Amino acid sequence: MNILETHHIVKEYAQHRALDDVSISIPKGSIFGLLGPNGAGKTSLIRIINQITGPDSGEVLFDGKPLHEHHIRQIGYLPEERGLYKKMKVGDQLLYLARLKGLSKNQAMDKLKIWFEKFDIKTWWDKSVSDLSKGMQQKVQFVSTVLHEPDLIILDEPFSGFDPINANLIRDEILELRQRGSTIIFSTHRMETVEELCDQIALLNRSKKVLDGPKKQIKEQFKTNTFFVEHQGTLPSQGTIYQVQSTREVEPGYHRSQLQLPPGLTPNHLLQDLIQQVEIRAFGENIPTISDIFMQVVNEVPET
């Protein structure tokens, strides 16, 4: 079951096409990484999902139904360009934002109490936002995003402005929210976060979707069937099932080589072959990182 699907979204601004036939599906309960270089159209897509702007053509389905105004209450959005009313008190501000999301005053109060205890920020209630540090403001902002317990949480660069400790705290909260059934869309440039948290990704480049699917599957797809081996002695250059791409000496007597297997052969075939030829100290398959895939896909498209 997909909580969100977009079908053939096109969005044009005066000079350029921001989204060109973009279709993605976000399974319920997943953490979905929306990736792409600057200007690829991520923010445009997110704004369409949030109904801040509408698509020129195409369709967005939320929980199987066409996106409607009332879905706003089921979405929590932390924009990249974020902020709070500087002179408003933290408590009042969060109450206001929660009520805009459709919570009653009492509901909002109850939920806020829980979060204030969880983050240990009870003393902040009557503080003006301008008296808080940037990291503190980010925490308040995060609370405002998830307070109404949305089914879909959209986080645009959620970790910017957090120190490692607070970043961890937020990461744990995100995982807990997923545990409770929320779906999370991540838009970020930090590939290690994607690597760690996401189980689905979509990659936008130049307004088009160039890649999407489960992270594992994509990695599988980008495997080149290359392996590394650290070994004692030298590999024969002829009469083997593999090709040596490179070899370098890592310390006296030991070499590290990159080997390419032809399609159809498995690591086991390779190992059988190698055992007879050299002393193996380490062996592994080169699995591409998301960062590698990102670079590869983005650079593939020629500049126009």
Added chain:
Amino acid sequence: MKNILLVLQREYLVRVKKKSFIIMTLLTPFLFVGFYAAVIWVAVGSVETKTVQVLDESGLFSQQFKDSKTLRFEYLTSSLDSAKTNLRQSKVSALVHIPDDIMERPKGVRIYAQKNVSLELKSEIEKVIEKQIEDIKLTEAGITRKVLEDSRINVSSQTISLSEEGEKSSSSGAATAIGGICAFLIYISVFVYGTQVMRGVTEEKTSRIVEVIISSVKPFQLMMGKIIGVALVGLTQFVLWIFLTIALTSVAGLFLGDRMPKDPKQIEQQMQEVRKDLPTAQLNQNQGPQNPVSEVLSAMNSLNIPLILGCFLFYYLGGYLLYSALFGAVGAAVDNDSDTQQFMLPITLPIIMSFVFAQFVLRDPDGSLAFWTSIIPFTSPIVMMVRIPFGVPAWELALSMVLLVLGFMGTTWLAARIYRVGILLYGKKVSYKELAKWIFYKG
């Protein structure tokens, strides 16, 4: 709708709770009443009776100078020199010396005083003398006193109609004042509250909260909530001002006690007395300075206050809505306050122009300039307010109101188109051409 209310509530409460709002709201009536009280104090206080001595060597003017509320005349028989010496020591305000050859040399009259003689006193004395000389000359020319008195009766019966005319002119003075004040208040509040809307929008934009908010409410709702919220702040301020001023005035009235005329009837009586006292020809010219306070108070009675108040609220709201939407659009189009200048001119110009027009309209409230500027929505809130106390045909008022409503619906539509694009655009200098494009962007 619920979202507009929430936004409105926040905008309203945040502003009303501000210290500057509370101070301004409380302080202004005090300043106003203080100023008003000071004026009354001075105006009423100056009605102390002055004594003027008359040394009439010609003998033609005995008992011609009539005592009035402010002046008491004493007739001297001593010589000029001794009278002058006495003047220095006494409390007498002035000494009028009429030489015995006054009929031949009318310019020989001298007024002596310790301090400068007020123009008012001087002209009054001159008039009495002129009239008396005129009488004498007429008598010499063969007109008997009987005829003269008959003719005086005629003159005085004419004066009654003249005095009605005079009352009308005094009421037009009040109309001018009321119209001017209302127009000025609308002018100021359109600026003050319009700028507040603009600031509010840029604040949301620069603090980057706007994207969070419009993921919950539509940009139009956010804009309308803000505009209406600020309008209510303005209304709150006006209502508090009116109540506080009334309360303070009655308190001030207690202190000023019987020095201030209380009910209009009494004032009317006083005015009648004043008129009786005055020589007929002087009536029209002299009305103003006699008792400005009672004049205004009685004139107020002749105006249609509920209509004026109702229209004031309507034109305040209409004018404010028309312009604040545009101010809001400017706030959305720029990145910070200092960039607003380039877009402000087309908005402030019509406001300032209408205030300038208002000055001309005050002088000619029924002219064609008055008509057109009070019909066109951009100038009508200020100009029409100037005209209303003078009386405006119902159809003109209705037309102007309908056009104003259409006008602010138009500007709100326009502003909303610019607003929804502008609030999400950061770090870009926007040109008019670009603004025009935004208006035609789709959804």
